[in-house]
Structures are given as C-alpha cells and as structure tokens.
Amino acid sequence: MNISFSNLLDQFPGALAQGLIWGILAIGVYLTYKVLDIADLTVDGSFCTGGAVFVVLLTRGTNLWIALACAFLAGALAGLCTGAFHVFFGISALLAGILTQIGLWAVNLMIMGKPNLSLNVGRYPLLVSLRYLQEVIKGERPFYSSPLFIVSLFILALIALLYWFFGTEFGTGIRATGSNIKMAKAQGIHTDFAKIFGLMLSNGLVALSGALLTQYQGFADINMGRGAIIIGLAAVIIGEALLAWLFRNFALRLASSVIGALIYFLVIQTVLWLRLDPNYLKLLTAVVVAVFLAIPHWKSRVLQLPVRRNGGKDHA
Amino acid sequence: MRRALCIFAVLLMISVIVISTGCAAQNGAANPTEGSGQFYLVGISQLIQHGALDAATQGFKDALTEKLGDRVSFDFQNAQGDPNTCASIANGFVASKVDLIMANATAALQAAATATADIPILGTSITEYGVALGIENFQGTVGGNVSGTSDLAPLDQQAAMFGELFPDLSSVGLLYCSGEANSLYQIQTIQGLLEADGYTTRLYPFTDSNDLSSITLAAVGEVDALYVPTDNTVASNTGIIDNICRPARIPVITGEKDTCAGCGVATLSIDYYDLGYATGEMAYRVLTGQAAIADMPVEYAPRFSKMYNREICEELGLVMPSEYEAITD
Numbered sequence: 326m327n328i329s330f331s332n333l334l335d336q337f338p339g340a341l342a343q344g345l346i347w348g349i350l351a352i353g354v355y356l357t358y359k360v361l362d363i364a365d366l367t368v369d370g371s372f373c374t375g376g377a378v379f380v381v382l383l384t385r386g387t388n389l390w391i392a393l394a395c396a397f398l399a400g401a402l403a404g405l406c407t408g409a410f411h412v413f414f415g416i417s418a419l420l421a422g423i424l425t426q427i428g429l430w431a432v433n434l435m436i437m438g439k440p441n442l443s444l445n446v447g448r449y450p451l452l453v454s455l456r457y458l459q460e461v462i463k464g465e466r467p468f469y470s471s472p473l474f475i476v477s478l479f480i481l482a483l484i485a486l487l488y489w490f491f492g493t494e495f496g497t498g499i500r501a502t503g504s505n506i507k508m509a510k511a512q513g514i515h516t517d518f519a520k521i522f523g524l525m526l527s528n529g530l531v532a533l534s535g536a537l538l539t540q541y542q543g544f545a546d547i548n549m550g551r552g553a554i555i556i557g558l559a560a561v562i563i564g565e566a567l568l569a570w571l572f573r574n575f576a577l578r579l580a581s582s583v584i585g586a587l588i589y590f591l592v593i594q595t596v597l598w599l600r601l602d603p604n605y606l607k608l609l610t611a612v613v614v615a616v617f618l619a620i621p622h623w624k625s626r627v628l629q630l631p632v633r634r635n636g637g638k639d640h641a
Numbered sequence: 642m643r644r645a646l647c648i649f650a651v652l653l654m655i656s657v658i659v660i661s662t663g664c665a666a667q668n669g670a671a672n673p674t675e676g677s678g679q680f681y682l683v684g685i686s687q688l689i690q691h692g693a694l695d696a697a698t699q700g701f702k703d704a705l706t707e708k709l710g711d712r713v714s715f716d717f718q719n720a721q722g723d724p725n726t727c728a729s730i731a732n733g734f735v736a737s738k739v740d741l742i743m744a745n746a747t748a749a750l751q752a753a754a755t756a757t758a759d760i761p762i763l764g765t766s767i768t769e770y771g772v773a774l775g776i777e778n779f780q781g782t783v784g785g786n787v788s789g790t791s792d793l794a795p796l797d798q799q800a801a802m803f804g805e806l807f808p809d810l811s812s813v814g815l816l817y818c819s820g821e822a823n824s825l826y827q828i829q830t831i832q833g834l835l836e837a838d839g840y841t842t843r844l845y846p847f848t849d850s851n852d853l854s855s856i857t858l859a860a861v862g863e864v865d866a867l868y869v870p871t872d873n874t875v876a877s878n879t880g881i882i883d884n885i886c887r888p889a890r891i892p893v894i895t896g897e898k899d900t901c902a903g904c905g906v907a908t909l910s911i912d913y914y915d916l917g918y919a920t921g922e923m924a925y926r927v928l929t930g931q932a933a934i935a936d937m938p939v940e941y942a943p944r945f946s947k948m949y950n951r952e953i954c955e956e957l958g959l960v961m962p963s964e965y966e967a968i969t970d
Contacts, residue, residue, distance in 0.1 A: 332737055339732030339756075343725075384775070430848060434819055441724075441747055441822035443775035446755050447785070455728060455756040459735055542728035543755025546748055547820045549724050590729070597718060597726075597733055 333598045337591060338473060342458055344590035345476040346537045347556055348583030351564070352483060353530035354557030355582040359565070360491075361503040361523040363411075366422035368531050368557055370429025371403040372550035375532025376539035377436040380444050389452060393536055399436075400532020401525040403429060408521030418520075433547055440547040444539055451540040472541060479537075480583055483530070488576040499523050531557075552607070559614045560585035566617040681713045681741070681928050684734035686753060688746035689722040691876045692899035693792075697765045697917035701743055704921025709928075722873075724748035731756035741924055744789070746873075747773045747822050754787050761927045761934045764789030765920040766913065768823040768871070770939050781938045788927075788937040790920045792871060792911060794896055795945055796827060799868075799909050800834035802894055802947075805962070806907060807866055812841045814864035816857060816882070818874035819846035827870035827896060835868075850878045857882050861889040869905070871896035879903025883953070890957055898948055902968045906959060907949040911942035919943060 350372060357365040375396040382392035403425055410421035434440065446454045453472035461471040468474060490496045501509040502519040509516050531553070539545040564585025565578075572581045589610075596606050683705065687694055698717070705713050716739060720726035731752040734742050742762045744750035750764040750773055764770065768791060771779025782788070803813060813835055817824040832842050843864055847856040853874070860867060867886060869875045875882065876899055883904035886893050895905035898912065919940055926932040951967040954960075 335736035336733050339736065340729065343728060343732070430820075439822055439825050440820045441751075441773075443751055443773060445775040447758070448775065455732060455735075455752070456758060458732075459757060538725070541755075542725065542731075542752050544724070544748060544751040546724040546822075548722070551723065593726075593729055594733065597729055600718075602719070602721070 333595060336594050336598060338462065339455060339458055340590045340594035341587055342453070342455075342472040342476065342541065343538075344587035345473065345480060345583065346453070346534055346541055347560065347590065348480055348534075348586040349476075349483065349537065350531050350534035350553060350557050351560035351582040351586040352480075352487070352579050353527040353534065354554065355561050355579060356487075356523055356527040356530070358558065358561055359503075359578075360500055361520060361527075363418040363503075363520070363524070364422070364558075365404075365407060365524060365527060366419065366554050367403055367407045367425045367429075367524070367528050368422075368554040369550045369552070370426040370433065371400045371528040371531045372535040372538075372553040373433045373545070373547060374403055374429055374436070375400045375535030376545040376549060377433045377442070377535075378532070379536035380442045380539050380545040381436055381438075383449055384442070384444065389450070393452075393533065396536035397529040397533045400535075401529035403532070404525035404528030405521060407528070408524040411524075412517045412521055430547070437545060437547070442545045444543050444545065446543055453537055453541050454543070455541055456543075476537065480580075484576050484579045487579060491575060495519075495522075555607075555610060555614070556586070556589060559589050559610055562614055562617045563588050566620050679712065679929075681709060682737070682739045683713060683715050683741045683743060683924065683928075684730075684737070684739040685715055685717045685743045686727060686730045686734065686745065686749040687717070687719045688724070688727060688749045689873055690719055691873060693871070693876060693897060693913040694745050694766055694873075696899075696913035697792075697920070698743075698745055700914040700917025700919075701765065701921040701924070702917075703914075704918045705924055708922075708925045713928075720749065724752075727752035728756070735760065741928055743920065743924065750774070750787075750789070758786055760786060762787045762789075763920050763924055763927070763934075765917055766792045768793050768826055772822065772826060782936065783939065784935050786934055788923065788934050788939060790916050790923070790940045790942070792823075792897075792913065792916055793941065794827075794871060794911050795909060796831045797834055798945070799894065799896065800831050800838060802907060802909060803835065803840065803866060803868075804838055806894075806959070807892060810840075810865035812843065812864040812866075814843050814845050814860040814867045816845040816847070816860055816867050816869045816875070818872050819848060821872055821874065824870045824872040824875075831868060831870070847874075849874060850881070853878055854881045854885060857885045861885055861891045865891070867891055867893045869893060869895050869900060871900070876900050876903075879905075887953060887956060892957060892959065898968060901948060901950055904953075905950055906953055906957065907947070907961065907965060909945055909947050911945055915944065916942050 357363045378399040379392050379396040382395055407421045407425040410416045410424055411418045446456045453475055457470050458472050460466040461468055498514040499519040501514055502516045506516050561582045564581035568581040572578055685698055687698055702715055718730040727748045735756045742753045742760055744753045744762055744764045746766050750767055753762045767773050770783055815828050817828050835842050845856050845860045847853045879900055892906040893904055895901040895908045898910035901908035927934045947965045948968050949961045949965045
C-alpha cells in the first residue's frame, strides 16, 4: 500500500481547500458564538439550505454568481427565522436555533425535491471543484482556477467587508450587543435588531460556505449539514486557543477561525490516512473542543493564585 | 501562558508527525513490493457501514483477490454516513494515485467522480446512475471514467408479491427514510405499480431512527401491509419496525434480504455480495486493460431470489408458496 509521509503531504492541498471552504462557515459561527455570544444551532440546517438553493438554481440555468447570492439570502432567511423565534417569541437562542434547524430539514427536502442532488463538474462551469484542484496540480489548468486560490480570495474579500462593516456605527452596535446587552440598550442600540441582523449575516455566510462545498464535492445532500456546527465551533475554538495571544485585531480574529478550520481538516485527512475509524474522529473532535474550551478557564485559575498572594501582602 | 500554549502546539505537531511516521513504517513493512508483475492499488470508498454495503465491498474484494491474488491491495475507507467525508476520502485516493476507485453508495460515487476524470471509478449499490450523476437521458453507459453496478431490484415483481401473498388486502403503506436518494426513487416507482394493481397506498417518510417508531406506529394503524425499500436507515433499524409490526400483525414486504431478515415477511432480493462480486469482475477487466471503462454499460444483479423470514411468517400464520426460500443466517 502506498502509505508514506509524502503521500500524506500530497493529500494536504485537498484538505486545505476543504478547510478554507469550511472556514467561511467558521467565520459565520464566529459572528454568532463570539461576537453575539449566542450558540446558534441553525447552522446544521442553513449549511444544507445554501447548498440546496445553489444546486437547484445552477442546474436550472441560473448564473453562478446569482445562484451564490441567492444561497446567501436563503441562509439569511433561516437566520431571520431563528432571530424571530428568539426575539419575538422569547425562545432561548439555543432552542430557537434547534427549532429552525429541525424545520429546515423539511424545507431543504422541498427545495431539492429529493435527498441528494448531483452537480456534475463536467456539465456545469463551477467556481471551485475537487477536480480543478487536481488539474492545477497536474498543470492542466492555470493556478488561479485552483480552489485554494479562489476560496482564499473569497475569504480575504469577506474579511475585508466584515472588518469594514463591524467598524461602522451599526456594526459596532452589534458587537456591543454581544459584549454587554444592558449597556448596549442604555446606549440606545436596538439590540433586538442587532441580534437578528447578526444571525442573518452569520447564516448567510454559512449558506455561502455550503454552496461552495456542493461545487467542491459535486453534490448537495440532505445530510451534509449534520454536525456542521461542531466543525464550526471546533474551528473557532482551535483558532482562538492557538492564535488569540497573537491576533488582537478583529480581522485577524476572523482569520484565526479560518485557520482553525484548516487545522481541523488537516487533522481529518491525517486521521483518514492513518486508517482510523472516522467514528473515533467525532470523539476526537469532542475531546479537542473540550480541551481548547478548558484552556482559558485553567489559564485564569493558574493566573489568579499569585495575584491573591500579592494582594494579601500589600494589604498587610 | 503564551509559552505554554506554544509548547503545547509544538508537542501536538511533533506527536502527529511521530505517530504518522510510525504508522507509515509499520504499513510500509507489510507492503508487497512493486515490480513483480503488475501491482494494483484499489481504493474503496463506502458511505456507511451496514449489512448490504459491507457485503458488496466483500464481494468486490473477493472477486479481485481471486483473479489477481496478492497483486492487488485495497485501501478501504468508510465515511460513517457523513457525505462530506466522501470528498476527503476521494481526495486521498487521487493524491495516492490509486489504480481504480470503487465507490459504494451514491455520495461516494459523486465525490469520486468529481475528484478525478482519469482514474477509473466503479460504483456499486447505486440504484440509478443517471440520477446519481446528473445525466439527462441516461442510456445505460455513463462513459468517461465511470461505470459500475446497480442495485435496482425488480420493483414490478416486488409489487406483484403483494397480490400473490395477500390477495385480500387493500391498502399498503410505504415506509422510507426521507433523507435517502435511492429510497425516494424506489418508492415513487412502486407506488405507481401498486396503484395500478388496485391498492391504495400511503407514504410514511421518516427523518431518522428517532422518529421511525412513531411513524411506524402511525402506519400500522392505518394500512393492511407495509413495504420498505432498500434503505440504509431502515436496514440499520429493522428491530424498531419488527417490534411494532409483528404485535400489530402487519406483514412487511422489503426491498432486500437483510431488511427482510430483520423485520420482513418476504422479499425478492438481489444479493449484494453477488453485486459486489460482479463489480470486482468489471474492475479486473478495467485494470488488465481487457475493456475500456468508457464503453462499459452499467451492470445489474446477476440473479434475484424470492425469500421469506420463517420466524415472522410462522408467528403471523402465513404459509409461503414453495418457490420462496427461507432466509438463513
């Protein structure tokens, strides 16, 4: 069997491309989980919604960019539902996300008409595809059609846009809502609207990520969003734990989520290469996320001890 | 703390590298050396683990091993039901430059066909290749680098079994997982056939194993008999259906043998081992250059057999015609 370390390295471009695509989802998850301080489980449904809308529109002859925009809008609509459940119905954000996610199963089936839709790379001009990646490596395509290049550009543009947006008065209002909702209200920020808008933006990005993934792997599947939130959270948390000390700037914080997604998919590809059972991968994900979540907590405990001692001395 | 994190990251990377080189060395030692005759590496990508798909993979391996002996080795990868993992697996196979990819189930085939236009790909356990690959006017040959075997059971004969075994019944419930592409195709086909035979039909789509029991409970209260297609989720959860249908004395006709062994009265089944074996024979012809994969039409199961579940039939007091054979195993 052709197992060698260089063989693993050959597999990394594909893993990186997948990681970049999921990186867009990770940015979306960052917006809700870190900026708005909401664990939004809509993601598992809206990821598939994006892919479903995109494939249905593209295969019926819609322009690729319009189809991508519609995927984004469909995701934003899903976010609007969660936001409405949360704000107007007074349902906790976690539960509101779960409700939308469950409902989206039926919506996604309705959009697609069946559980799995093929997107044949030979028949449609796609933006990104696993096929193009291989063809660039073999030199049959120019480098700029590589998914690595295109998705990187996509991410740079998205981060630039988001950086600008979250610097505007309205964007700062959304960040303030996440940091301290009472203070934000006192400052006259419409926190309900800020939350809904944040959820819409986040799920729009998640759906965009789903639309890119369907192109990359050549199909939309009703099960493609299952566990997406865990991958997104893992990416955000891994990125944060590894890079928070270095990346202070908001744009860099977003980038660290993308890097988290890259690391996650490099690990997956390595696990597959090692012939480990992918079932254990899910356990591994849970353990890794738990450990990275625990790091800040342990950090604060370790740092607290000397402070108390010093405090005691000073007062004495 | 920064330093601690850095050290942690470095340790993590070192451990990954050590583990991976260690495994590489282990695997390397077991490798047959290339050069003595033509040596083939075949990648197998399977969507999910259950009886039918496992049998197909086993048949495929057995056929190739029988013909090529130790000149073939398999790289078996299982996506454990996550369609996105199929893309990672396909990416790995293409990077490893395998000689042939066997894709077991729809998403595995789609990901492999997206990943490469050069490496030959044989699918199996796929019901309709035109649907799976988005080909309009599919004529039986995919072309390019893709071919394979279809698990389409003779749905017309399965529909006829209701008339043959239960002539007095009038309504049939169709129970299937709404998340599976192949199931919907089978259900739509057999629904037309049953209604043409004068049965009233009702659809009972369920989402996953969580709502399977409540949907099945609803079904047994409303219809005289049930049909379940070749469905991955049903195949993994036959116990739920059996526990509800047997006490309610509702007979179940199934799309394939393993499901029938779990919850069915009777089936007209293909044998997934045979199907995989046929795929393996196709792989042999492709690998040795005896046939060009672009010209190979999709093949179907070599034989079908009428089977029944003795235990359930006895409990329901059903006597099967003599051409039915009891499922043993």
